[in-house]
Amino acid sequence: MDFELNEEQKLMQDMARRFARETIAPISEKDEEEHKFRPELVRQMGELGFFGCLIPEEYGGNGAGEVASVVITEEIACVSPSYGLPFNMQAHGTAKTILRYGNEEQKKKYIPGLASAEKFGCFAITEPGAGSDVVSMLTTAVEDGDHFVLNGQKTWISNAHVADIGLVYAMTDKSRRHKGMSCFIVDLKETDGITTRPIETKLGLYSAPTGEIFFEDARVPKENLLGEVNHGFKICMSMLDNTRLSCAARAVGVGRASFEVAKEYAEDRKQFGKPIIKFPQIRDDLAEMYLENQAARLLLWRAAQQKDNDPNVRNSLEVSVAKYFAAEAAVKAANDCVKILGSYGFSTEYRASRLLRDAKSFQIVEGTSNIQKLVIGNNILGK
Ligand SMILES: Cc1cc2nc3c(=O)[nH]c(=O)nc-3n(C[C@H](O)[C@H](O)[C@H](O)COP(=O)(O)OP(=O)(O)OC[C@H]3O[C@@H](n4cnc5c(N)ncnc54)[C@H](O)[C@@H]3O)c2cc1C
Numbered sequence: 336m337d338f339e340l341n342e343e344q345k346l347m348q349d350m351a352r353r354f355a356r357e358t359i360a361p362i363s364e365k366d367e368e369e370h371k372f373r374p375e376l377v378r379q380m381g382e383l384g385f386f387g388c389l390i391p392e393e394y395g396g397n398g399a400g401e402v403a404s405v406v407i408t409e410e411i412a413c414v415s416p417s418y419g420l421p422f423n424m425q426a427h428g429t430a431k432t433i434l435r436y437g438n439e440e441q442k443k444k445y446i447p448g449l450a451s452a453e454k455f456g457c458f459a460i461t462e463p464g465a466g467s468d469v470v471s472m473l474t475t476a477v478e479d480g481d482h483f484v485l486n487g488q489k490t491w492i493s494n495a496h497v498a499d500i501g502l503v504y505a506m507t508d509k510s511r512r513h514k515g516m517s518c519f520i521v522d523l524k525e526t527d528g529i530t531t532r533p534i535e536t537k538l539g540l541y542s543a544p545t546g547e548i549f550f551e552d553a554r555v556p557k558e559n560l561l562g563e564v565n566h567g568f569k570i571c572m573s574m575l576d577n578t579r580l581s582c583a584a585r586a587v588g589v590g591r592a593s594f595e596v597a598k599e600y601a602e603d604r605k606q607f608g609k610p611i612i613k614f615p616q617i618r619d620d621l622a623e624m625y626l627e628n629q630a631a632r633l634l635l636w637r638a639a640q641q642k643d644n645d646p647n648v649r650n651s652l653e654v655s656v657a658k659y660f661a662a663e664a665a666v667k668a669a670n671d672c673v674k675i676l677g678s679y680g681f682s683t684e685y686r687a688s689r690l691l692r693d694a695k696s697f698q699i700v701e702g703t704s705n706i707q708k709l710v711i712g713n714n715i716l717g718k
Pocket of ligand 1: 342458459460461465466467468490491492493494541545696699700701702703704705706709
């Protein structure tokens with residue numbers, strides 16, 4: 336497999352790097368402190384085509400592909416993990432899932448707005464009592480004439496209170512467990528019976544909105560069922576294969592940022608009469624951060640390349656390997672970055688502590704690290 340980026344991918348990487356450094360970096364630290372989200376930044380990213388890589392031109396995308404998408408995501412997340420999240424909300428989790436499972440009408444109606452970020456998206460699986468065990472969800476969707484009526488509560492949903500369009504998972508036949516779940520495209524702001532509430536008590540990712548969604552007799556037209564009734568679990572698992580990849584890209588970005596921040600500080604900081612980068616233990620830490628970041632990127636690109644070769648491939652094994660490794664490497668790198676900065680690493684005035692707080696999310700979202708190992712084990716050892 337060839338891991339050289341082609342000219343188009345390099346151009347998009349360059350464009351994303353410039354956007355991250357020139358537009359996001361100058362406001363990012365202060366915004367994070369103030370827990371401020373800027374919708375206009377996401378719209379700008381949409382205009383630049385960042386969310387259109389997985390989408391063909393006929394639905395408003397640019398078809399640049401999965402490798403292009405993860406390369407762009409890494410650049411953005413390297414500067415701001417918070418603004419790495421919209422790749423899942425606009426593309427990997429939403430538009431790509433509608434592209435894969437939607438009918439023509441749904442594709443035409445929803446994908447262009449998500450790809451351009453004129454409309455914000457989200458996907459809602461998690462509930463207060465249902466995290467890793469998604470089938471234990473309590474939200475129900477009951478047929479009533481030409482509608483489904485949704486009741487229940489979703490929590491820890493990225494974009495919950497800013498999203499226009501949500502892919503909402505609900506049980507249509509609880510007794511059939513994973514064969515009784517369905518997925519709905521919900522116009523969150525136009526449907527009666529839907530309320531949202533932000534979650535403000537987060538460890539990090541302060542510029543990325545997270546919240547709860549409540550459904551109280553919310554009537555969703557039958558034409559908004561995605562795929563077939565009771566096929567939601569399959570859609571959910573295939574969606575997670577895509578969102579995990581994007582999460583791995585964010586983790587690679589944070590791993591790189593941790594290395595860069597630590598290296599720059601170690602070159603500058605002097606103790607015992609010389610820069611601390613001269614000390615073997617510091618060099619050892621930096622070498623490990625670098626090598627694990629390189630390895631994570633290769634695993635990420637391999638899984639993305641497989642998807643470019645066949646957009647409907649279910650490469651759960653390679654995706655989970657990339658997601659697990661990139662997440663663990665990012666947390667380790669950010670932790671070592673804090674260590675290398677000493678007391679300045681413990682200060683919220685320096686980037687190191689934010690990198691560590693944000694990196695922790697990668698071990699949780701889109702399936703925890705334990706769940707990735709479960710997927711890997713099931714794939715290589717049999718269930
Ligand atoms: C910042 C952020 C953004 C998020 N965005 C979204 C979103 O947009 N949409 C959405 O639907 N959800 C979202 N989530 C929720 C996230 O997907 C869940 O938190 C995650 O799936 C884990 O679920 P849980 O927190 O309930 O943990 P639990 O499932 O309760 O797990 C608790 C612990 O038990 C372990 N565990 C559980 N089951 C097993 C097992 N079988 N074997 C071994 N260990 C196990 C886990 O690894 C973990 O360590 C988000 C979460 C965060 C933090």
